[in-house]
Amino acid sequence: TLSPCQPIKLARRSNTVARDEADGEHDDAGNTDGAHASNGSPHSAGAPHGQNGANTSGGNASSGAPVTTIITTTTNAGAGNGDGSDGAQLGGGGGGAGWQISGSNVYFNAGRVGIGTSSPSYALDVRANGNRAIYAFNNANSGNNYGMYGRTISENGRAIYGQASSSEGLSVGVQGVANSPVARGVLGISQASDGDGIGVYGETNSSDGFAGYFTGGKSFVEGPLGVGLTTPLAAVDVEGDLSVRGANLLLGFYNVATTERKIHAMADIQMWTNYLNNGAEYSWWDAIYDGSGPKEMLRVEAGPTGDVLANGAFVSNGLDYAEGFKIGEEGLEPGDVVMIVDGDWERILRADEPYANLLVGVISERPSFIAGMSFDAELAADADLGRQYREAVTNEDGATIRSISNTLRERVTQQIKPVALAGRVPVKVDASFGAIRPGDRLTSSSTPGHAMVQRRSGPSIGIALEGIDSGTGQITVLIQPCWAAVNVPGGAIRPAADELNAAADMAERVSELEATVERLTQIIEEMH
Secondary structure (H helix, E strand, O other): OOEOOEOOOOEOOOOEOOOOOOOOOOOOOOOOOOOOOOOOOOOOOOOOOOOOOOOOOOOOOOOOOOOOOOOEOOOOOOOOOOOOOOOOOOOOOOOOOOEEEEOOEEEEOOOOEEEOOOOOOOOEEEOOOOOOOOOOOOOOOOOOOOOOOOOOOOOOOOOOOOOOOOOOOOOOOOOOOOOOOOOOOOOOOOOOOOOOOOOOOOOOOOOOOOOOOOOOOOOOOOOOEEEOOOOOOOOEEEOOOOOOOOOOOOOOOOOOOOOOOOOOOOOOOOOOOOOOOOOOOOOOOOOOOOOOOOOOOOOOOEOEOOOOOOOOOOOOOOOEEEEEEEEOOOOOOOOOEEEEEOOEEEEEEEOOOOOOOOEEEEEOOOOOEEEOOOHHHHHHHOHHHHHHHHHHHHOOOHHHHHHHHHHHHHHHHHHEEEEEEEEEEEEEEEHHHOOEOOOOEEEEOOOOOOEEEOOOOEEEEEEEOOOEOOOEEEEEEEEEEEEEOOOOHHHOOOOOOOHHHHHHHHHHHHHHHHHHHHHHHHHHHHHO
16 A cells, blocks of 8 residues: 555565565665655656656655555665556656556566565565465455455366365464354355355365364354265265264254154165164163044054054053954943844944853953954045045145044054954953852853853853952953853852852743743734
């Protein structure tokens, strides 16, 4: 920067201005090649205009702070408004191959300029031992202004190149610092509207290095992020393994109410515990929780062959195995003893006759496994909703799938009941036909939905695990539907029957005889 308060001296013999000069002081006594001006004086002795020396035009370098400027050129330097040789022309003169002034501009058409070096390697070579080799300051306080601007038109050029050449320490090639709360420390923009332009590119040659390293605060990426690939198809697209070392993997943590979460795979999915084999004793896929209450937690749908296999046990809190049967009457509830509807093996009714030939089992209260109440049953429960469900599956509309699934599940539970065929189940019983003891075989009775002690061979629903002396109630029964042969005298499966059991047996037989008489009476009346 040239100003009236900052004198500048150029010396031809070394092609440099090497030190500060005070007002009116020239570099060497008797040096007729160099010249300077101070406080408006003309050029010094021995250096006419146009020769190899230099002069200043106008000579208005008034007193003020000295300036240190080192200018090295590959040609001689001069100062003045001369019209001649190869020295720089700082003034209104013309000609020459050195520094030229055009209006408010100073330019140099040939050679190199060195600041801090006498052998510049580049067009402008600046070297310093301090903390700033070049300091550029733009004091405009508005607009998109630049402290330093670099530009290249080369296909592989670098507009600004920074290199930290030290092989040690935490040196930085390029550093950007911003003080505003909303400013950018470093900004990279790829202005091309197409192609594979890169706003910011990082590269490391070390296998242990980092192409990009971010600390503190948060990181934001708008648009797909590819890890290991340049054509990401999702918000985060990973080519290779993905390892999550934190305690939780959260899906939709800040947006849980509006969108279904999906895990897609182009091939099979495998779940491994302790995959890294680090010696930790983790041996199970822990749990799937939903704090909002009981509901369906897992669906496996893969066409007609959606098998679920395991080489271990399936563990459940339920105590029985059940199959789904369509209801033949309303009001069926857990504990009811049921029989199949004659002529319709898919439907059930409460058993209401002793030793019913179509006796099948008991409505389950809490089954461990249910067959026949899954996808096919749901689709059959409502044909229109089933069609909508299939469309939602095709469109991968998770929200609609879930909504329809919940509705179809309610329809299924209204139309189909789980009937326990094995296991331990609470069963309604009637001890009016005889006291029930643990170990007794049970069968259906004339009391709808209730079992009674079995006193003769015939259909049986299982073995009593608890006893009841009289009246109706509910006991736990080991369900074993079968034809049971009862050959113990008195009809009881236990060795001896007490008087109460004998009386109950007699009452049962009387009841059967009364029913027979009633049927015969009806037949006789019809004949007349």
